[in-house]
Amino acid sequence: MADTARHIRAAHQLRILSDALDSGRLGPVRRLVNTLSPAEIGNLLESLPPTRRNVVWGLVDPEDDGEVLLHVGEDVRESLLAEMDPDEIVAALEDLDIDDLAELMDDLPEAVTAEVLRSMDRENRERLEQALSYPEDTAGRLMNPDVVTVRADATVEVVLRYLRLRGELPENTDRLYVANRRHQYLGQVALSDLLTREPSTPINTLIDDAQPAIPVHTPANEVANRFSDHDWISAPVVDENNVLLGRITIDDVVDIIRDQAEHRALGAAGLDEDEDLFASPLRAMRRRSLWLGINLALAFVVASIIGLFEATLEQVVALAVLMPIVASMGGNAGLQAMTLTVRGLALGQLGSSNVRPLMVKEITVGVLNGLLWAVVVAAAAGLWFGSPMLALAIAAAMTINLVFAAAAGVGIPLLLRRMNIDPAIAGSIVVTLFTDAIGFFAFLSMGTLLLVP
Known part of the structure; x- marks a missing residue:
C-alpha cells in the first residue's frame, strides 16, 4: 500500500513538473523541485529525458546536489556530473559523510577526485582513503567512520557532560560504542540508558555486548540480512583485531535492499539496474x-x-x-x-x-x-x-x-x-x-x- 502511494505521488510530481516545463516557466519548476527530498529529486531526474533533465538539474539547490547524486543510478549520475564544472562538483561533495563520498568517488573524473582530496582536512582525507581501500559492496565501503565512543570506566555523568560539549551527534545515533584504550570494541550503551540512570552509574554496568560487531570485509548482502534479521538501527564495524573502525546505519542498508531488489528484477531480463531509462x-x-x-x-x-x-x-x-x-x-x-x-x-x-x-x-x-x-x-x-x-x-x-x-x-x-x-x-x-x-x-x-x- 505504501509503495502504491509513493508511486502515485511520484507520477503526480512528474506530471506537474512536465506541465510547468511545457509552459516554459522555470519559477514554478524551481519551487516544486526544491520542496522535494533529495531522493524524490533523484527519482524525478531519472524520469526525465536528457534535455529536460539538464534543465531541472540546473534548478536544484546547490546545497542538495551531493545528496541528489547519491540517489540516482550510475548512468544518470555520469550525465549530471558531465554538466557540472569541477569546482561545482567539489562544492557539492564537501558536506557529504565519508561513506556517501566513498560511494561517489569511483564515478568522478581523476582531476576532480584529486581536487576533492585536496579540499579535505587530513583526518577526513585519511578516513576516505581508508574506506576506498576496501572492496566495493563490503562493510568497509558502507561504514561511516564518524562514531561516538566512550570508556567502560567512565560514569553516566561524565559521558553526558562529554556529549553536551561535543554538541551534535551523527545521524541515526541510537547508542554509543564502548571501546578500550586500544580502541577495541567492547559493547554498546543505549542512549535511553544514559538518560534514565543515576549520574553516578558506571558505564561498565550498562554495557550491552549481545550485538556482535560486523567484520569489515563482510559482503553488503550479508550486512543487509543481519540488519533485517535483528531489526538493527546501527551496527559497529571492526577489523580482524576487533578494532572499531566505524558503523553502518539503517539508511545505508535500505539502499542495499532496494538495489538488490532492482538487480533481481532487471537482471532476469539481462538488464543493468543502473541503466538510464533514457540512455542513447x-x-x-x-x-x-x-x-x-x-x-x-x-x-x-x-x-x-x-x-x-x-x-x-x-x-x-x-x-x-x-x-x-x-x-x-x-x-x-x-x-x-x-x-x-x-x-x-x-x-x-x-x-x-x-x-x-x-x-x-x-x-x-x-x-x-x-x-x-x-x-x-x-x-x-x-x-x-x-x-x-x-x-x-x-x-x-x-x-x-x-x-x-x-x-x-x-x-x-x-x-x-x-x-x-x-x-x-x-x-x-x-x-x-x-x-x-x-x-x-x-x-x-x-x-x-x-x-x-
Missing part, C-alpha cells in the same frame, strides 16, 4: 546485445534439436501445433524454481548442506505438476485431434519436461554461482532455453515413437 539507443544496444547474442546462440541449439525431427513433423503436423505448449509449461516451471533458488542464494539461505532437500522437493513438485497437467493437456489434445497416441505423447513429454525444469531451476543457478556468473542475470536465459530443448526433444521423441509408423 546505441549505448543501450551495446549493453543488451551480449545477452541477446547468447540467447540467439542457445536458440540455434534448440532449433537444431527440432531439425532432428523434421521427417516426423512433416508426417504429424499436430506435433508442431502442440510443441509450444510443452515448452511454455516447462519454461514457466523452471523459472519458478529458479526464482526461489536465486532468492535463497541472495538471502544466504541456501548452501551445500541444504541443496539436496531443495532439489528433492522441487523435483517432487515437478512430478506432481507434471502428472496433473499431463492429464489436462492430454484430454485437450485428444479431443482436439482425436488421437489417443498424440495425447499420450504430449502427456509423457509434459511430465518429463516439468521434472527436468524443476531440476534445472535449482541446478543452473547453483552452477552459475560456482562459475562466478550472477544467476540473477544469466539464470532465466539458460533455464528457459534448457527447458525448451528438453521439452521439444521429449515431445518429438515420444511423437516419433508413438505416431510414426
